[in-house]
Structures are given as C-alpha cells and as structure tokens.
Amino acid sequence: MTQDIRQPEPDAISDRLDQLADRERAMPDSAFESRVFESVRARVLEPLGRPVAIRPAWWRSSWAMAAAASIAIVLTAGMFMWAGAPTQTSDPGPSIAAGDDVSTEFEEFIETVAWLEDSLPDYSWTTNSTDGPSLDSIDDLFDDVEQTLSDEEESI
C-alpha cells in the first residue's frame, strides 16, 4: 500500500478482513510463484526469444569475447598475408627478379624524362611573330622526345 488512508471504521471487522485476506494470500503452496512465472515465461518470454538473465547473451561473456577477438585477429592477419603474397607462389625467385628488372627500368625511364625536360630550350620569352622561324627545331625535338618515350615504354 503506497498510501494508507483510513477513516474511522468498525475496527474489528476491518481487522478480521485483513486476517481473512492474509489467509487467502497464504493459501497457495510454496511453488505457486514458480508456476505463475513458468506460465509467463512459456507463453510470452520464450516465444519472444529475448535475452534472459539466466542465459546471458554470448557477447556478455568475457571468454566468448576473447575467443571471438582471437579469431578476428587470426583471420585479419591471414587476409593480409594472402593479399600480399605473390601470385606464383611455387617459384618466387624469378618473380622477385622480374620485379627488380621492372623497377630498374622504371627508374631509368624517370631519369630520361628528367633529362629531356632539362634539354628543352627555354622558349618562354619568345613570341610567335618575332621568333616563329626559330621554333621549327622544336618539332624535331618533340619527335625525338616522343620516339624516346615510346622506346622506353616498350622496353618497360
């Protein structure tokens, strides 16, 4: 009872009613609450399939979490190893050698481009009207550059 408001009343009858009610409440056997709870669980809680206190969700178990984390780490490491591995795993030597050749040629290609860039005359000060004839040699130079780049590309 959260609020006990009693007015003057025939106390004897009221006390006897309380006594009678106590008897009624004490009437069920000790398993009464268990039966009621089982009824609620069987008819409502179990069909819902909600997490229950007796069987906590697996992620609330530290052991299960540790196992899951270990599996995740192993799987992640495996994936990295698999992704980083060469395609021809049976004979890695030639692949590595081939990889080295490519890198060497690529470096040479970069150096060639840098050389060509340095070899270009500075035409930034010229105008088409005054120095047009002197620009004829640029065509030849571009042809050479194109040819060189093409050769390098093919070699790579």
Next chain:
Amino acid sequence: MGDEQADRDERQDGALTDLLVRAADGVDAAWVELVERYSRRLFALARSRLGSVDLAEEIVQSVLVTVATTLTAGKYTESGRFESWLFRVAMNRIRDEIRKKRRSTVETNEHLPDLAAHHDEPTDEAGLSALRAALDELSDADRQVIELRHHGQLSFKEIAAVTCEPMGTLLARHHRALRKLRSIIETNLSDQEIERTT
C-alpha cells in the same frame, strides 16, 4: 512525516519503473520479482470473489501473461500507475469469469453453487467463515472496494484509479460496507442462535 512518505513513495516508484523496464526487455529476474510482488495479492482478490483456488490461480496466470504481453510489446502506456492498471486488468478478468459462470448457469438451467459462497477449504475459525458469508451478501460495488482494499492491499488512491471513481466516494463506500458486514454477521449469528434454540 509527509515528506518522508513522499520520498519513500518516489523511491519505490523509481525502483518499480526500473523493474518494469527490465521486465519489458524480457529479463527473467525482473519477472520473478514482479510475480513475487503481486501474484499472491492477485490470487487473494480472485479467490475471494470466485471461491475457487484453481480458478484463482488460473486468473493470476492469465493476468500476468496479459501484462507481460503488453509490456514486452512496448504497449504499456500507464506509466506511474502500474498497480492500478494491473488490478484493473485483474478485475476485468474476474468479471469476465463471473459472467461466464452466470451464462453457464442460465444455459444449463442448473443451480451452480454460488461462486462467492463456494470455498475449497473450510476454515476452522467460525468468525472468518461468517465474514466470508457476509461478503457474499454485499453488492458488487461494496464488495469490490473491500476486496481491493484488503485482499489486493491497494491504497484508496489506487482503488480510485482502478475504478475511476472519486476517492471520497470510495472512502464512504468502504465505511458503509464495513458497517453492512457487521450488520450481516450479527443478523446471521442471531438467526443461527434462534435455530439452535428452536
């Protein structure tokens, strides 16, 4: 004193709210606690009205299943008035049972034992038996307030919420019902006295 009572009520309300949240999540422990808190009070109410232990237990299960279904479905909208709602569900269920029995009586045209008068276990105390018999003679409205108050252990404020009646009306009715009970018991005792002497 009033402040202390208010603080206590507030703490109880907070604890009950937490309990109901856990119950709505389907936590077994919360339902164990709810069942322990209320099942015997509901049982006493149903047993007093219907007279049968088995039927009373069936009603308690039915009421708590209804409550569990509503709570877990997120349809509970009586925040802060759980006990009133719970006992209203119980009273409706008890009334349904009484109607069912009455219909059954009419259809079969047989005299069933008076629901209220039928009791599974005879008490060895004549006073309590006389009181039970007197309860049967009260009107439904008088009996309801008596049983919610004493068997259900509700406050008058909570009874007002269950029955949707003003608290003053209920206080007066309760007082009147107690007087009636005393009068009925005295009349019955004097009748028995007369029968014995004749």
